[in-house]
Amino acid sequence: MSMGRIWSLMFLSVPILGTGMYLIGMLASSGPLALWFPENINPLAVEIDRLHDIILALIGVVFIVTSVALFWFMWKYDATSNPEKAKFVHGNHKLEVWWTVIPAVILIMLAIYQFKVYADVRINRPMLAGADGTLGTADDQPEPPSFEVIGRQFEWRIRYAGADKQLDTADDIIGEVNELHAPKDVRLVGSLKAADVLHSFFIPALRLKNDMIPGTRQIVWFQASKPGTYDIVCTELCGWGHYKMKGRFVVESQEEFATYLERLRKAQFDRSYDNGSPSDQPVSPTEQPAVATVE
Amino acid sequence: MSATGIPGDQVTESAGQWSSSQPTVGVSHQHADGHGHSSHGLIRFVRSYIFSTDHKIIGLQFLFSTLIWFFVGGMLAMAIRWQLAWPWQNMPIVGPMLFSGEGGQISPEFYTSLVTQHATVMIFFVIIPILTAAFGNYLIPLMIGAEDMAFPTLNMFSYWMMWPAFLLIGSSFFVPPYGAGAGWTSYPPLSILTESSPGSGMAQTLWLGGVACVGISSMMGSVNYLTTLIQMRAPGMTMMRLPMTVWALFITAILQAFALPVLTAGAIMQMTDRLLGTGFYLPELASANNSAPVAGGGQPLLWQHLFWFYSHPAVYIMILPAMGMVSDMLSTFSRKPLFGYRPMVMALCVIAGLGFIVWGHHMYTSGMSPVLGITFAAATVMIAIPSAVKVFNWLGTLWGGRIQMTTPLLFSVGFVSMFIIGGLSGILMASTPVDIVIHDTYYIVAHFHYVLFGSATMAIFGGIYFWFPKMFGRMMNEFWGKVHFGLTFIFINGTFFPMHLLGAGNMPRRYADPYHFELFADMLPLNQFISICAFASMAAQMIFVLNFLTCLFWGRRVGRNPWNCNTLEWAAPSPPGHGNFDFQPIVYRGPYEYSDPNSSDRDFRPQTERPSAIESRSENPGALAQTGSRHV
Numbered sequence: 001m002s003m004g005r006i007w008s009l010m011f012l013s014v015p016i017l018g019t020g021m022y023l024i025g026m027l028a029s030s031g032p033l034a035l036w037f038p039e040n041i042n043p044l045a046v047e048i049d050r051l052h053d054i055i056l057a058l059i060g061v062v063f064i065v066t067s068v069a070l071f072w073f074m075w076k077y078d079a080t081s082n083p084e085k086a087k088f089v090h091g092n093h094k095l096e097v098w099w100t101v102i103p104a105v106i107l108i109m110l111a112i113y114q115f116k117v118y119a120d121v122r123i124n125r126p127m128l129a130g131a132d133g134t135l136g137t138a139d140d141q142p143e144p145p146s147f148e149v150i151g152r153q154f155e156w157r158i159r160y161a162g163a164d165k166q167l168d169t170a171d172d173i174i175g176e177v178n179e180l181h182a183p184k185d186v187r188l189v190g191s192l193k194a195a196d197v198l199h200s201f202f203i204p205a206l207r208l209k210n211d212m213i214p215g216t217r218q219i220v221w222f223q224a225s226k227p228g229t230y231d232i233v234c235t236e237l238c239g240w241g242h243y244k245m246k247g248r249f250v251v252e253s254q255e256e257f258a259t260y261l262e263r264l265r266k267a268q269f270d271r272s273y274d275n276g277s278p279s280d281q282p283v284s285p286t287e288q289p290a291v292a293t294v295e
Numbered sequence: 296m297s298a299t300g301i302p303g304d305q306v307t308e309s310a311g312q313w314s315s316s317q318p319t320v321g322v323s324h325q326h327a328d329g330h331g332h333s334s335h336g337l338i339r340f341v342r343s344y345i346f347s348t349d350h351k352i353i354g355l356q357f358l359f360s361t362l363i364w365f366f367v368g369g370m371l372a373m374a375i376r377w378q379l380a381w382p383w384q385n386m387p388i389v390g391p392m393l394f395s396g397e398g399g400q401i402s403p404e405f406y407t408s409l410v411t412q413h414a415t416v417m418i419f420f421v422i423i424p425i426l427t428a429a430f431g432n433y434l435i436p437l438m439i440g441a442e443d444m445a446f447p448t449l450n451m452f453s454y455w456m457m458w459p460a461f462l463l464i465g466s467s468f469f470v471p472p473y474g475a476g477a478g479w480t481s482y483p484p485l486s487i488l489t490e491s492s493p494g495s496g497m498a499q500t501l502w503l504g505g506v507a508c509v510g511i512s513s514m515m516g517s518v519n520y521l522t523t524l525i526q527m528r529a530p531g532m533t534m535m536r537l538p539m540t541v542w543a544l545f546i547t548a549i550l551q552a553f554a555l556p557v558l559t560a561g562a563i564m565q566m567t568d569r570l571l572g573t574g575f576y577l578p579e580l581a582s583a584n585n586s587a588p589v590a591g592g593g594q595p596l597l598w599q600h601l602f603w604f605y606s607h608p609a610v611y612i613m614i615l616p617a618m619g620m621v622s623d624m625l626s627t628f629s630r631k632p633l634f635g636y637r638p639m640v641m642a643l644c645v646i647a648g649l650g651f652i653v654w655g656h657h658m659y660t661s662g663m664s665p666v667l668g669i670t671f672a673a674a675t676v677m678i679a680i681p682s683a684v685k686v687f688n689w690l691g692t693l694w695g696g697r698i699q700m701t702t703p704l705l706f707s708v709g710f711v712s713m714f715i716i717g718g719l720s721g722i723l724m725a726s727t728p729v730d731i732v733i734h735d736t737y738y739i740v741a742h743f744h745y746v747l748f749g750s751a752t753m754a755i756f757g758g759i760y761f762w763f764p765k766m767f768g769r770m771m772n773e774f775w776g777k778v779h780f781g782l783t784f785i786f787i788n789g790t791f792f793p794m795h796l797l798g799a800g801n802m803p804r805r806y807a808d809p810y811h812f813e814l815f816a817d818m819l820p821l822n823q824f825i826s827i828c829a830f831a832s833m834a835a836q837m838i839f840v841l842n843f844l845t846c847l848f849w850g851r852r853v854g855r856n857p858w859n860c861n862t863l864e865w866a867a868p869s870p871p872g873h874g875n876f877d878f879q880p881i882v883y884r885g886p887y888e889y890s891d892p893n894s895s896d897r898d899f900r901p902q903t904e905r906p907s908a909i910e911s912r913s914e915n916p917g918a919l920a921q922t923g924s925r926h927v
Binding site: 003004007010011014017018021022025032033034035036037038045047048051052055056058059062063066067069070073074077078079080082084085086087088089090091092095096099100103104107108110111114115117118119121122123153196197198200202204207208209210211212213214215216218231233234235236237238239240241242243244246 | 402403404406407410472476477478480482483484485488491492493494495578579581582583584591594595596629630631632633634635636637638660661662665666668669672673676677679680683684686687688690691693694695696697698699700705708711712715716719720722723726727728729731732734735736781784785788792793795796797799800801803804805806807808809811812813814817818820821824887889890891892898
């Protein structure tokens, strides 16, 4: 075999090994390559995973076809093994038109499809019915956030709306640092802020990621469908401790969540409340976030 | 040059005969003659080789400087990979020397400096200058048949403006924590509030000064390339006879000229925020780590818009010249005309045009209005179309050729192979909803390394092997070149392909130690595999260094046109003397006339080859008059 053909086999190994690695990542249940999107517990964001799969399938096919063509041309037209003269061709107008139009149509369809998905998770903010009591009318009000996360070097400060269901009022309940609780199967609206530099609030299990910008408030929404504890990750470089900005996202039943909030509220407002075990210790007043300075 | 030593004595003859091997003796003599006005040897040396205004010397100065920085940037990457594979372990050999205070391990603040400085060095000191300034300077005048750049002195300043940048960013390595630490994107407030991180101190000021100097240097270069390309083409060199390398450098120069001032201004504004207390990028009462609140009144997102308004076109600045060079090499070694020359030129222009309106795709999750994200997504997805057209045309060029498996050809095919991967994964992250998940994860790291390191560096290596004989009159060793290619290709893929899986598992970028998260705890073995591949790919570059250095002095001597190539630079002596051509080049045809069945004796037709009697009848009689060359 000529050297040229050995080189072309090396180029063939790229689509084979690449596709193989992706398949293992997707399908394997254990082993060092068993890495894939974490479980999605946010029913509002299932379309994101589907969109990813559609695009991945599409580009996977293009990857395999073009890489194999690259191999095949290298193999076939290697000068040392192919006696034919080179074709004196400058191009082909029809081909150019087709291979411009077909990708264009596919890509435009993709773009349009993703608008809807994106609008659902980022643009069409959940609304509440206005005075007329029905949703979808002109007097709908945006649903106010029921919790707030403030990114601060290098921790997450949490607050929940009190009985008035409004943040920034006197009955706000201060949560534990680095631990966000959420009731199962309830659509929640939250507010994101930063106290010092940029942070990015990322809960992989919810497919929720948004930067926190000092001086601005970001609104996010999600719904958690499966009880458990999940990672909160910072994905915007925020200083030397960026890597250790870890939080816990706890999904629990609605009753458990109500109990949790009540315990936090009592610890904060009820002087006669006896704090239980040390693990139940809520945030002490001195650790309250310095929100006022960034507003 | 000819044996008679009189430049220009061949003008009246068909210049095509120059394409066969010519003796190269006397070239260095001619070179020295070009500066003969100075009698003092030292001054003459300084003028010829240090403060030279000759585009070739400036190109080589850029080439050597950038290759040295390439090594520095590579070593920084090795340190990053060490930390990710063996977190908090003592770094072997260099650890005890560099961080004796920490007992030989990388501190978290130094890790943020590592990622910042690695990216800064690779982007601002390696990929951009090696493509636009080293190859651009060396090749543009030669490939269009000009004797030098339009503004030789400005050209010299553009190189020497890099030195303040080298010194500023180089000295930031000596300011604790040994380099700026806000990422190469330098997002405020982290990059402005000095109390926010150890890396945001003096090192960040030096970094900003360095970036501003790079910007000024590239602006001087781009103005020069544009003027030269428009004004100084040889007679007959119409725009549609330019080789793709020159077209790509032309479009790149436009991108640089229009986008860079924004970054330079933005960097200076960030500098005044830091030093003079202005508030372009800081919100009211911004403060970090209990520092005194600043007056502020600005917006952190403003920086991101200004930064990406430059840095997205910069992505194309880093890939378009590589695409042009690969087009030339693929056509040459397939012995076949480039497939679809006009569509290729159109695709370049469309990529560059769209490149100005897609910067927001770096900011889908930044907190800017999500509605804007949709606009940017539409434009970004569109940019995949011209990219696909280019890949299809490269495949079309290989199809039906007589492929010569030379080192430059292998690197060019390696470029196409990796560009397919890097380009396609770009469609995933162009999609706003998918990007919400993979933004700032290793998916992105895999993507841009496939484009910038996989693709652009493949083209750079290919270009060095390809034009080395022109630059130094000697060949690089082909055998070791191929070994270098094989190892580099295998280990780059081994390094960056698995990163897609890390990204699918959502491992974030710029994490000194992700393994304490439950989600990322089982990613250590794959990261160790990646690091071993990275170390091996770094080691493979030593083959290149040795090959380059030995062949510089002892490589096989060659004549003008060792690759039997059509473009004008191969009609000049190797290496070309001062003034480049020893005859007046006149261009009669396009750059890719390989394997023309009407040309019976050989499979290439240099651009200077006169048309035969039959051809000249069909030739457009006004073709010569179309050029605006000052040589006429």
